[in-house]
Amino acid sequence: MQEVGAAVEAALDRLLPAVSHLSLEKRGGTAKLDEAMRYASLNGGKRLRALLAVASSDLFGVPRERSLRVAAAIEMLHAYSLVHDDLPCMDDDDLRRGKPTVHKAFDEATAVLAGDGLQSQAFLVLADTATHPDPAVQAGLVVGLAQASGARGMVGGQAIDLAAEDRTAAGQPLSYEEITDLQALKTGALIRFSAEAGALLGGAGAAERAVLREYAAELGLAFQIADDLLDHEGSATELGKAVGKDAAAGKATFVGLLGLEPARAKARALTNSAKSRLSSHFGPKSMVLQELAEFVITRRS
Template identity: 75%
Template sequence: MNDSPSPVLAAAMRDVAAAVEAGLDHLLPQPAGPTARLDDAMRYATLGGGKRLRALLVVAGGDLFGAPRAGSLRVAAAIEMLHAYSLIHDDLPCMDDDDLRRGKPTLHRAFDEAAAVLAGDGLQALAFEVLADPATHAEAAVRAELVLGLARAAGPRGMVGGQAIDLAAETRTAAGQPLDYAEIAHLQALKTGALIAFAAESGAILGRASVADRAVLRDYAADLGLAFQIADDILDHEGSAAELGKAVGKDAGAGKATFVGLLGLEGAKTKARTLTSSAQGRLDRFGLAAKVLQELAEFVITRRS
């Protein structure tokens, strides 16, 4: 299995990651005064880590429809802040109780639980502030649509709702009533897929794409998000903590619903490949202009971290 991105995708990932990192460094508050520790915690959790796949989805989608890079990068930074907030809270003892994230101690271990809660809250609020700022897009209607889209992706019928279902699934599994495939797919479409779908569509929103083209990107991202989560389950089963920068095997050990647990390892790999092919096929209408998005779908299921 080739787990390295193609030269085209590698260059795009490198360029976007560097630009988003610089944007985040500028947008996140510099530690100063009585909130210095909070500022430090927000920066610790957000800077210098992750593959920035959601950011790449924003920028590649925006490029597809001619959106200015400056606006795409601001939206990408906002989504990365929101994603960082979700990881901070997921790692807390009352949630997944993890000690390692991106190869370093989780925020509540490096600081404390109160700092982690507040840093997550701060990042969530700052993400919406960035989207609502006229610097993101000159048109108020576009900014409003971005704010609405992120709120829906992150809220009770999106990421937060998926986390709630995930926690409840542990109790069901312990009672001998594990989730079936449709239920796990729904859980992950909310917990992981909703933010990925918004990231892909947000570039089209910035580029004022047609309703049909936006629907194509949403469908592409729905397949991509599910493939991404299946790949995560596979890595949790056969990867290593050194590769992933976090503990492995915890989900199965905790009785969480996973695709590997339901479909078996080979069945999960087959399903991930099917979803990737579907995602790539949805982009055919865009031809070579969607090459980065095409190759990203392949990378999602071949990565080792």
């Protein structure tokens, strides 16, 4: 994770708009926007989605220079989602990855534009011949990320999450099945694309792509349960963001629905299943992805 994280950080540094050392006033134009995009994307995060893209690409012998570009594009898209999630009109958070959120470090308008810019840049990177020379592969990556991040993916999940607050206030909180569906969109869709991206880059068959999607679906749900556990048991210092906000807002969480120990047991069962699925199909060469599944439920941030 550290190795890939450093490589993705370098790729992001190259692929994001450059910022000169002149003052903002002297730079003018889009300088503030460029700086906000870099602030949102660099020097932070676990790069879990990036590692999924690179490790799945490694299964099929994809050159690292290609998989790192895809990983960087995914991280740009993820960063955009966090910038917009943190806005006062959404989750209204002041802290992200241990530092002020973009709308606090800059302003709300710049945060909206920075998110917009990061989203567009992600698709620009995927559509470049440097990512893959085959236009069909480029198109597959673009379509896959669009589906994962759009109205029937991450954005749709966020819309359901916001609407769920009104349901809770009306005494009709989401059921376990509903919150599972919500998280499969809000968190899980981008995780599934990240895992399948390596198969797309490597020209893998339908069966191999299906195995990676199913692994990532279990991984994504385990990740969200672990997040709920950390929100319940962790600290703002460990997590680099506020804790307990979902419960305070009356949002349905896996911990709230299942209880602390049943939620922990569910995360473990999902992780074991995800690891077994990979081992059965890919064998020892999938060990990094198997270890990543273990990391997801044992992490402290």
